[in-house]
Amino acid sequence: MASHRPVLLNEALEGLAVYRDGWYVDGTYGRGGHSAGILAALGKRGRLLALDKDPEAVEHARATFGSDPRFSVRFGGFENFRALVAPWLRGQRLAGTLLDLGISSAQLDDARRGFSFSGDGPLDMRMNPDDGISARQWLRQVDEAELADVLRRFGEEPRARRIARAIIETRASTPIETTGQLAELAARTAGPGNRRIHPATRVFQAIRIHINRELKSLETALDQCRRLLAGGGRLCVISFHSLEDRIVKRFMARQAKGDPVYAGLPDIPPGAGPTMRLIGGLTRPRQTEVEANPRARSARLRVAERLGAVA
Numbered sequence: 001m002a003s004h005r006p007v008l009l010n011e012a013l014e015g016l017a018v019y020r021d022g023w024y025v026d027g028t029y030g031r032g033g034h035s036a037g038i039l040a041a042l043g044k045r046g047r048l049l050a051l052d053k054d055p056e057a058v059e060h061a062r063a064t065f066g067s068d069p070r071f072s073v074r075f076g077g078f079e080n081f082r083a084l085v086a087p088w089l090r091g092q093r094l095a096g097t098l099l100d101l102g103i104s105s106a107q108l109d110d111a112r113r114g115f116s117f118s119g120d121g122p123l124d125m126r127m128n129p130d131d132g133i134s135a136r137q138w139l140r141q142v143d144e145a146e147l148a149d150v151l152r153r154f155g156e157e158p159r160a161r162r163i164a165r166a167i168i169e170t171r172a173s174t175p176i177e178t179t180g181q182l183a184e185l186a187a188r189t190a191g192p193g194n195r196r197i198h199p200a201t202r203v204f205q206a207i208r209i210h211i212n213r214e215l216k217s218l219e220t221a222l223d224q225c226r227r228l229l230a231g232g233g234r235l236c237v238i239s240f241h242s243l244e245d246r247i248v249k250r251f252m253a254r255q256a257k258g259d260p261v262y263a264g265l266p267d268i269p270p271g272a273g274p275t276m277r278l279i280g281g282l283t284r285p286r287q288t289e290v291e292a293n294p295r296a297r298s299a300r301l302r303v304a305e306r307l308g309a310v311a
Helices: 009-016 033-041 055-065 078-089 105-109 135-141 144-155 160-171 179-190 201-212 214-228 242-257 287-292
Strands: 023-026 047-052 071-075 094-100 229-239 276-278 300-306
Touching (some): 009 300, 033 055, 033 094, 047 078, 055 071, 135 160, 135 201, 144 201, 160 179, 179 201, 201 214, 214 242, 229 242, 242 276, 242 300
Parallel strands (some): 047 071, 094 229
Antiparallel strands (some): 229 300, 276 300
């Protein structure tokens, strides 16, 4: 199993502008690489709350950092950010929040979780194994039109209709139960050609995003994060594909511009003006990081800062 390497660690810490007494949230603990970096920069009065919807990640957090009085962990996804974080804050405001989207290396490397086609395992794909239906259950019941739509929207798969039809035809005689079965079917259906990625990559991405409601969760979380930031507090988001990055980019740009209805008008109602400012542009990993950790190659970091007084 590959060792855990937090992606864009130094860049994320720089984006958060961590100060010793600040209160921070790592909204996607994973295996704690970013949490460890934040804790290393905190003083005795600083605090860090980690969130994760994967029970194994929460267990890891408690075993690794549970004895540190500055650290707390809550079981739950960042789509419930306010409900999880506000009671912990006890009236404080956040100095910064980090979201590292997608799946963790630990999830990817464990064939039992069903996220990867590099090793054969049960086709599950749930970040929280106790929440919702698994990928194999969904593939048993989904119709061809919905499946093609999911592959097209969440995987940007150009052969979505062909692959969806092949899955529906195959399951009529042979249930699709494992990652190996799905990967082989996707590769066979896509056909030969020069490819930079495995032909099953977009299929797995699309089904995983759908099963875990990842894009909807992200849209829900971003404004909750913003509202709990102090003036000058930072929101840092690391994404791994264009669908996530587009949501983050548009949210931050919208908050930096304010409500377009009032653009150019002399009197702007409270709350209608800009609430954040962009910090730098898009940050990608350096070549040295990609060489050391190929999984970092598609990572993208965006940072925004809460303006002035908070509402």
